Amino acid sequence: MKRRKYTIGIDFGTLSGRALLVDVETGEEVATAVHEYANGVIDERLPDGGPPLPPDFALQDPADYLRVLEVTIPEVLRAAGVSKDDVIGIGIDFTSCTMLPTFADGTPLCFDERFRADPHAWVKLWKHHAAQPEANRLNEIARQRGEAFLSRYGGKISSEWFFPKVWQILDEAPHVYEAADRMIEAADWIVWQLTGLEKRNTCTAGYKAIWDKEAGFVSDEFLAALDPRLRDVIDTKMTRELHPPGTRAGWVSPEMAQRLGLSTDTAVAVGNVDAHVAVPACTVVEPHRMVMVMGTSICHMVMAETYRYVDGVCGVVEDGILPGLYGYEAGQSAVGDIFNWYVEHGVPAYIQDEARRRGLDVHRLLEERAAALLPGESGLLALDWWNGNRSILVDGDLAGVMLGYNLSTKPEEIYRALIEATAFGTATIIRAFEDAGVPVDDLVACGGLPGRNRLLLQIYADVTGKVLRVAESSQTPALGAAMFAAVAAGADAGGYDTIQDAAARMARLKSDTYRPDENRHRTYARLLNEYAKLHDYFGRGANDVLKELRRVRANALAAKAALH
């Protein structure tokens, strides 16, 4: 009998890292271990103290990432009783754009006493939003110069992305910028730590650092137009050599093999983004199927063989999700967050009491009551912009809207209308894809929400008119990372030569299939038509009341601050 072989996928999230040991042959998830970052999200003060951080800073400590490796890898090996010799590969996925400045040998600047007190020497987490001024100037200059790359990103580069963050370091801490030999995504940095080799991936480069397989990075002239000192940043602090997902970056270095209890024969895959690595873990390795990572927000991914301009998508990157295909990414900035907001701030005592009496989670009780309603029965319709609109309006200044209240409107009606609104948001994204010539044949959901809310899944099927299935794994990013690790190891070592082969064996869907009901779909089509009218009316400038409310609010807050 053949010895079973394993890979380890490591998913670096916002608050913790998770290792998953997977049987390469069957995809069985044999063991898992989670380690919370000691310093979590650093948004008030640096770990050593010092003055309060400026607003919108969100930093992390790279030592926390190393600690995840040190804690979780030995733990899954021990728990599974698996020998290090049977671990043929390691893959990692990371939040992105999460980036840091390092010295030439990969040591983070914040590990050096000379720089430790400077916030800009630390990791800038994906949700560090303090580079908004740089993003605004970058977009303005790109528009003035007619830079073609804008069209690949829905017309706008986000403050969360790589160059605004690099530029902020240069603006606010030029000595840190100067001292940094490398500016690198955390995903690539951790692979460097594992292998000793700086091998960067196409995925984070494409989605976050304005890289394109054909056009390459932005031009040095464009960078010089931002700031002359940025002209050579790509060649001096980054690299133009990039590797698609599944590429083997190298093997676990002898030093790391020692530290983590691994073999130096363990292949390491190049880094990847958490959402994207979930795609093959959802069994999706072909064009025109939409993967939705559903949690506090939704990330939508579709692949296609050709490039199409899709209005308002977050990014289109060749080899960005899987080698050989264009990866399209879109998103909704709040989904589960809206339901959580409602349960926290909008659910009356009588619902809370009933939930407590019946030993039910409030979400479950609301779902149960909402499931008894027919589409349209509530008379309510909402725009799901509680945290702005990521796709397809790309406008963080929008806000939520609810229409149709009356004196007998019930909590479960509001809850259902909120779910429906997020489904209309997804339907609007699908429509944008299809209008642009990127068909979406069916939907596969993964993430935290699908496991908990069947009503939500049925509503998404009914609203979109597409069949929806759910990934079997509840930890698709880690599973996807383990699958890419199997590809990095290769078939000769007991892995696979392609991600398609890996997906065929290691990924699975649940047996439940959510099929659209024709009657419900017809009713939702009427409501979606109304949603679309309101979406354009409030979202495209015909009535900018949501912006005006924001301005009035900003004035009020300023007036209040002046009083104190």
Next chain:
Amino acid sequence: MKRRKYTIGIDFGTLSGRALLVDVETGEEVATAVHEYANGVIDERLPDGGPPLPPDFALQDPADYLRVLEVTIPEVLRAAGVSKDDVIGIGIDFTSCTMLPTFADGTPLCFDERFRADPHAWVKLWKHHAAQPEANRLNEIARQRGEAFLSRYGGKISSEWFFPKVWQILDEAPHVYEAADRMIEAADWIVWQLTGLEKRNTCTAGYKAIWDKEAGFVSDEFLAALDPRLRDVIDTKMTRELHPPGTRAGWVSPEMAQRLGLSTDTAVAVGNVDAHVAVPACTVVEPHRMVMVMGTSICHMVMAETYRYVDGVCGVVEDGILPGLYGYEAGQSAVGDIFNWYVEHGVPAYIQDEARRRGLDVHRLLEERAAALLPGESGLLALDWWNGNRSILVDGDLAGVMLGYNLSTKPEEIYRALIEATAFGTATIIRAFEDAGVPVDDLVACGGLPGRNRLLLQIYADVTGKVLRVAESSQTPALGAAMFAAVAAGADAGGYDTIQDAAARMARLKSDTYRPDENRHRTYARLLNEYAKLHDYFGRGANDVLKELRRVRANALAAKAALH
């Protein structure tokens, strides 16, 4: 020393009747008594049983009104220790249009065994909405005929009013219609019971029965166009002889004097409408001041020396509020009802818990938290159409809208936005008056809300830019009825010759004055501007999404009913 003289005002509400004994010289409210109607609002089955009533029926039992007289009048006399000889007058006010069919002697048909089992023999309460088909046909025919009266009622006759109700009796119970010698407002019927004389008032006729001082009632031809059998209804079952408020209908009849413990020298004023009678009780006896009766809804009344067409007001009636002036009435169909809905269905447990811990009413806690916010600080804006829009859109099919939600929106922000929305609704009504050439100089509030909510009053002042004061009496309808009773008695009997004289002595305002703050008014002007845009967009047909939601809802409910 002169003997003190008293009048009694009796306010017939929806669920109970209240008597108030008032010192004529000082307006002091000496004693009050309330009696709840035994049969309340009859909307399920008749008191004797029988089949369920059809939808939208709302009936009452006239015996309950008589019982109010029998219980409360002796009680206030006893409580105050006042002799019947010192009670110089009685005035009554009533909900309206609340009407009933009677025999020639005033006996209600429902008191007769032959008719008792027929719902149409009972009192139709103001909120009986089952005559909507008749109202629709009436409006349609009036439009086709170009009837001028429509313009006095904002272009539409309500299903709540007199002729739709009479017509429904004819349509559905022709034998009841046939047997009824009189069709009469409950306000006039109770005066008839007190005096033995059928003396009808201009107020209910003008606001509810399409009567005008110059034009009289609608034409017989118009009535015949509705149904030939209605042609002579005015001359055979009503009367064209009408009396303005404050007219003495007669004296308490010997039989009633005996039954109620009153003197036959007690003058009885003609009947009146609850909201309108509150106007002089708010000290308002001159043009261009707006009285707002603020409770579950708001009724707005303004008087002027001239007739102007005001888009969307409920009615304009000469002598309708006070003799010699045009009385304009407008309204908001839900105000306090919206706040109550929110407290019942939208306030989270942590607010309920804090209120309980601090021994506060939830409304008070929300008010306290909302008062700490500046105008605009919530980022929210609402359309206050939870129960449709009475003025100035006259459209019951509209529904509530809230804009500007985000993930940190708090309950007190929503509460404040709801209050502000109702203030914007009032400001919109004031604007309609002023645009039509009916200036509104200041505001006087009465009713249940003002006594409880200082923040609300300040917001109304800030939004409208008008000084707002509050009536001292918490029972202005009953006080107003007592004031008209003093006028009916006349100065010679110890009362007054005019309602102006009565108001000068018997009515008072609280000392608190709510003055608009310039800064807050400026901010609210920006928000009101946005409210106005949304009001017209959703209310005047540019986007009929609220109607579409209603249609979709009706379909859903029909589908659900078909399932069972």
